[in-house]
Structures are given as C-alpha cells and as structure tokens.
Amino acid sequence: MTTLLEVSGVSVSFDGFRAINNLSFQIGPAELRAIIGPNGAGKTTFMDIITGKTRPDEGRVIWGDLSRSLLSMSEAQIAQAGVGRKFQKPTVFEDQSVEENLLMALSNPRGPLAVLFYKPAKADLARVAELADEIGLRAQLFRKAGELSHGQKQWLEIGMLLAQDPKLLLVDEPAAGMTPEEREHTTQLLVEAAKTRAVVVVEHDMEFIRRLGCRVTVLHEGSVLAEGSLDHVTSNQDVIDVYLGR
Numbered sequence: 565m566t567t568l569l570e571v572s573g574v575s576v577s578f579d580g581f582r583a584i585n586n587l588s589f590q591i592g593p594a595e596l597r598a599i600i601g602p603n604g605a606g607k608t609t610f611m612d613i614i615t616g617k618t619r620p621d622e623g624r625v626i627w628g629d630l631s632r633s634l635l636s637m638s639e640a641q642i643a644q645a646g647v648g649r650k651f652q653k654p655t656v657f658e659d660q661s662v663e664e665n666l667l668m669a670l671s672n673p674r675g676p677l678a679v680l681f682y683k684p685a686k687a688d689l690a691r692v693a694e695l696a697d698e699i700g701l702r703a704q705l706f707r708k709a710g711e712l713s714h715g716q717k718q719w720l721e722i723g724m725l726l727a728q729d730p731k732l733l734l735v736d737e738p739a740a741g742m743t744p745e746e747r748e749h750t751t752q753l754l755v756e757a758a759k760t761r762a763v764v765v766v767e768h769d770m771e772f773i774r775r776l777g778c779r780v781t782v783l784h785e786g787s788v789l790a791e792g793s794l795d796h797v798t799s800n801q802d803v804i805d806v807y808l809g810r
C-alpha cells in the first residue's frame with residue numbers, strides 16, 4: 565500500500581460559497597505532511613471532510629488499500645477506522661493524572677470517572693509508561709494534567725491519541741503558544757509519530773514547518789495551490805502572491 569488516504573475532486577459549498585473547490589490530496593501510510601494556507605483557505609473544512617464532520621457535495625475520499633470510501637462512514641466509524649484528530653486547544657482531563665489520562669485513552673472507558681473503578685492490566689500500565697516516555701512526560705506520570713504547562717498538555721493529548729494507535733493523525737497548529745524548547749520537542753514527537761503512521765499538521769509557523777522537514781501542501785481558495793518541499797512552495801510565485809495578498 566503506498567497511499568493511505570486519497571481525496572479526489574472534492575468540493576463543498578456553504579450557502580453558495582465554495583469553501584473547498586475540486587481539491588485532490590494523497591498521503592502515504594508513514595508520511596508527515598504540513599498543510600499551510602492563508603486564513604479562509606479551507607484547511608479546517610478539509611480536515612472536517614476527512615473526519616466526516618462535513619460532507620462534500622462531490623468528489624471521493626478513499627481510505628487505505630481497502631478501497632473503502634470514508635464518505636459512506638459515520639464520524640465514529642471513521643475514528644474507529646484509524647483517523648485521530650487533535651484540535652488546537654488541548655482537551656485533557658485536568659483533575660486526572662498523566663497516567664490516568666493515558667490509561668483512559670488506551671482503554672476507552674465511558675467517561676473520566678470510569679478510571680476510578682477500573683483495574684488496569686499490567687500490559688496497559690506498561691504501554692502507558694512507554695507512551696509517557698514517547699511524549700517526554702515519564703517524570704510527570706503521577707502529576708495532575710491540570711498542573712502541566714501548555715506544551716506538556718499538548719504532548720499529553722498527542723499521547724492520548726497515539727494510545728489509540730491511529731493510522732492517520734490530524735494535528736491543528738501544534739506549535740501555537742509554545743516556547744522554542746517545547747516547539748523542538750513537538751517537532752521530534754511528530755517526526756517520530758510519522759514513522760509508523762500518517763501525520764498531517766496544519767500550521768502557520770514556517771520555522772516549525774522547516775524543522776519538520778516534510779512535504780508541504782499549500783491550500784488557497786479551497787484548492788491545492790502548490791505542493792513540495794518548503795523551499796519549493798515558498799519560491800512559487802503564486803504562493804508568494806497569495807501570501808502577499810496580491
């Protein structure tokens with residue numbers, strides 16, 4: 565399998581306004597990709613289409629080598645199939661420890677209180693410790709998530725998503741509000757995560773994207789304007805014109 569997700573000719577309009585216009589996109593099973601574009605380019609709407617939150621008016625969204633259309637699946641089924649999404653604001657359970665947050669994500673019980681009644685298996689505890697290592701929070705395992713820094717909360721949420729072992733992880737502006745050190749750690753985390761799954765990062769911070777060192781897709785007016793290395797797309801005259809508002 566060389567393509568995990570194949571989107572072709574997708575369009576969606578809101579009240580007659582074409583937010584996504586004949587967009588095509590492909591990503592491989594262990595690929596890191598950055599999506600950039602000015603405000604209103606359609607980045608969020610595109611992510612919403614992949615997760616099933618927004619249904620396109622036309623086009624195809626095909627998942628993996630199963631040749632299965634995501635368009636015939638519910639949001640829950642799409643998540644179940646292996647699409648994980650991280651929004652900009654971290655949503656961790658502040659009153660629970662890092663370990664409990666990760667255990668909840670791993671075992672997926674119903675609600676944060678369920679963890680109080682649940683006896684984790686040894687294998688789950690071992691996996692949680694491993695995840696804590698991966699996200700750099702081993703030393704914080706027993707601290708409440710509410711006491712973590714903004715960056716640490718973001719990593720915890722990424723860890724909670726990794727616990728569910730998604731095949732495709734969509735991450736919205738992971739570097740926003742982070743210190744340079746936190747940004748560097750986030751870069752490592754995402755590069756590492758993309759060794760075994762596809763990771764799509766929507767980001768504005770060009771320096772952060774440069775450090776990710778991955779292929780970049782530039783969206784504009786709901787279509788792909790350019791694609792390639794960061795140097796390739798930022799030397800494209802159309803991209804320069806769009807960013808300069810010409």
Ligand code: ADP
Nearest residue numbers: 578579583601602603604605606607608609610
């Ligand atoms: P980006 O994430 O790149 O900033 P969006 O996907 O949020 O862009 O939006 C693309 C365009 O579609 C914008 O012009 C936005 O105003 C419009 N849009 C997005 N969602 C809706 C909606 N639910 N109803 C009407 N217009 C929308």
